[in-house]
Amino acid sequence: MIKKIERLIVFVVLAGLFFNSGCGIVGLVGTPSQYEKEIPAEYDLTKQKDKKILVLVKQPSGFRAKTNLHYYLTEAVRDSLVSNVKVKPKYVLSYKVLSEFRSNRSDFSSLSPEEVGKALGADIVLLVEIRDFQLNEVVGSGYYNGSLSVQAAVYDANDGKEWEGRNVDVGFDTGERGQEGAAMRLVNACAYCITRYLYNCPEYKFRISDEGKNTGWGD
Secondary structure, eight states, X not given: OHHHHHHHXXXXXXXXHHXXXXXXXXXXXXXXOTTTOEEOOSSOGGGSTTOOEEEEEEOOTTOOOSSOHHHHHHHHHHHHHHHTSOOOGGGBOOHHXXXXXXXXXXTGGGOOHHHHHHHXXXXXXXXXXXXXXXXXXXXXXXXXXXXXXXXXXXXXXXXXXXXXXXXXXXXXXXXXXSHXXXXXXXXXXXXXXXXXXXXXXXXXXXXXXXXXXXXXXXX
């Protein structure tokens, strides 16, 4: 008898909570936490299984930088594709392959992303065009600040442009010790901000401190 009364009390309490809160309890149970929410991919590379990807970094003619941005940015994007987008390393062409091709083609600068991709056996070309790069030493301190702006887009090596892309602007004023360390901070931040649009990125990881405020759709 006592157990029946106890069960009845529990039932009444739970029923009261449910009706008093309306849909609140249901909403609470059905709402994903901040660690479960995702920003949907704008171009989902995770659905492009077993397709070879070429990271093609270009810069304006006449552009000069003491830092080898071609190499650093290519490698940073490749690493981010593997670690964040979960592309298998064997499906991302190496910088060495691209570098050797560039050296052997006098007409490389006139080739389209699709033509370069086809020539290297890639199915998808992730084009990253450098728009601006600044790296400055804080006088006499050994510390640097800088900024890097790029435009990224995705091309199907057979069908042309697949994703219109994004402008990505990163930078920092707080200072980083050494020129190479500062450059790596910029390219790693830039690579992350590019690849986060290529898979369903967890919402809590989407923004990073070094990204610019004016990031928007590609022109």
